[in-house]
Amino acid sequence: SAVISQKPSRDICQRGTSLTIQCQVDSQVTMMFWYRQQPGQSLTLIATANQGSEATYESGFVIDKFPISRPNLTFSTLTVSNMSPEDSSIYLCSVEDPGGPRFFGPGTRLTVL
Amino acid sequence: KQEVTQIPAALSVPEGENLVLNCSFTDSAIYNLQWFRQDPGKGLTSLLLIQSSQREQTSGRLNASLDKSSGRSTLYIAASQPGDSATYLCAANQAGTALIFGKGTTLSVSS
Numbered sequence: 001s002a003v004i005s006q007k008p009s010r011d012i013c014q015r016g017t018s019l020t021i022q023c024q025v026d027s028q029v030t031m032m033f034w035y036r037q038q039p040g041q042s043l044t045l046i047a048t049a050n051q052g053s054e055a056t057y058e059s060g061f062v063i064d065k066f067p068i069s070r071p072n073l074t075f076s077t078l079t080v081s082n083m084s085p086e087d088s089s090i091y092l093c094s095v096e097d098p099g100g101p102r103f104f105g106p107g108t109r110l111t112v113l
Numbered sequence: 114k115q116e117v118t119q120i121p122a123a124l125s126v127p128e129g130e131n132l133v134l135n136c137s138f139t140d141s142a143i144y145n146l147q148w149f150r151q152d153p154g155k156g157l158t159s160l161l162l163i164q165s166s167q168r169e170q171t172s173g174r175l176n177a178s179l180d181k182s183s184g185r186s187t188l189y190i191a192a193s194q195p196g197d198s199a200t201y202l203c204a205a206n207q208a209g210t211a212l213i214f215g216k217g218t219t220l221s222v223s224s
Contacts, residue, residue, distance in 0.1 A: 031209070033211045033212075041216070042202060042214045042215060042216045042217050043157075043202070043204075043212075043214045044214075045211045045212075045213070048210075048211055092156065092157070094211070094212070100162065101145070101147055101159050101162040102145075102147060102159070102204075102206075102212050103159065104149075104156055104157040104159075105156065106155075106156040107155075107156045109154075
């Protein structure tokens, strides 16, 4: 099974600033996914990030607000840009074990003041 | 577009009781259905994965079933314990796509 780490684990940021979240996997994976979990809610998919191609964003999420990089098969970053208090959430990355279960990182808890 | 629904939203039971959590999905052409557990303030722990060709999976006191034709999955927890208290999430995906999550069932087991 894949082991996923995320940095930072939590952060408190001021509105208008940006935060970049890193996701590192201990094995090479083709597909990586970024999710958001707002307080008291379930997980919502932000985008799918495949190495060597542009990320695919879900309805309601745009690249200018959530730019994603996927430079290789073990790493991805998600940036939350021009933050507002509504961006306060847990952000999680996930990877696919082909034909098997999906694994999730421990999450990044973001609070925007 | 796939939609996943979980009922009930919350459930409280005394210790030792057997219980069933329900999950329904709108698109029966799923590839995998996965059950997760999430403790407050924590990440997701994968409990069981049922592939589309399977009917059920078991792990310890947990048993998950899948009925694609009716668009339903159930998670059965036997002899519940206070340590089972958590939010249980059901998620489904088609091949090569991301998991779509239900809103979860928050379980409380009292001693």
